[in-house]
Amino acid sequence: MPNLWEKHVVPRLIKFTCSQPAVMKDRSKIVPKAQGHVLELGCGGGINLQFYDREKVTKLTGIDPSAELLDYTRKEAANLGFDMDILDGVGEAMPFADNSFDTLLTTFTLCSVQDGKQVLKEMRRVLKPGGKILFLEHGRAPDEGPEKWQRRIEPMWKHIAGGCHLHRPVASLFTKEGFALQDNHGHYTPKTPRWLGWMEYGEARPL
Template sequence: MLYRRIIFPRLLDLALSGEGMERYRRQLLAHVQGSVLEIGFGTGLNLSCYPEHIRKITGVDPNPGMGSLARRRIASSPIAVDWQVADAQKLPFPSQSFDSVVSTWTLCSIPNVAKALREIRRVLRAGGKLFFLEHGLSEDPQVQRWQNCLNPIQKVIADGCNLNRDMARLIQGAGFRFEQLERFYMPDQPRFIGYTYQGMALPAAEGNFQF
């Protein structure tokens, strides 16, 4: 409990900071519109990367230990943030509440990620989009072997983070279709943790789920 609530938030903040990651955050968030929900809000590293027209967001995170660092960024941000301790697997919002849902380096850690994605789909309004920037399973079999081998260790030291989730398959399986999908290795990161999925997805028509 001490590690998860006090030590891990600071390690995470350090690991996900830096100009390189900020560049990818800005690329993704440049397209966000309307009312915004950010799952896995963490320590608030995305706040400085939202475009100027975004004036308010709702942020949720299951770890209350993220709050001390998050509140500092919220206090210095021009964006009004409704920050809540909440689980993406059971979002405390009515259906069709948001125009945009943002997930950055979050889907890797949710125990039942399929359930969380269905919840995201539920709270999106018609025409709403999921914006995602996630690491996951590489297309390279050799890298996959390392990811599978190291995954049990990663889950322990990184609060449930998985190295080997096929994010594209999971997002499609939850009833989304991709408007944009890019896959690449994040520069200056080990390949087993740096394989990245970035893009935008919309809820697919009923009956078009891909499991």
């Protein structure tokens, strides 16, 4: 059962930090590429809704384990007039049939899941043949200095930030699980500590 910090502070912290201008700029580059029946994994907060191209998206489904963040999503969907199926659930065991979605979108979610490999297996399962995964994630920095600090800070950081892993790799997580990366980009977020600011975004397709 979540403690008071996880229930009341973490959702607000996530919504605030994940909607900073530099982060929103990255979101605007990846979210509009979603098309067809879209599943947003970690949809809590509703931050991505403003960036979807409604002419491309035929149906939108979202899943997140945080009841508090899902409340934000429902409010944002209502404000934008966005018809969206919103479910409480985790990425390791998604309540969807095989081959259900044309696009899967994950933004700042793979860092906090319990089992990244299992989540990718589930993503592969629910993705239609020829479908794609769009991702925007922060993770393990490619440079020795920031990477060293990530390893040092992560044990404490996970308790503060809802289980967020600073040191979890992004690109290699996909490639090791049999996905090919396309149009993959990485950079440090301006005006952010480098141990926190390494971002990667792109597209992954099952091999």
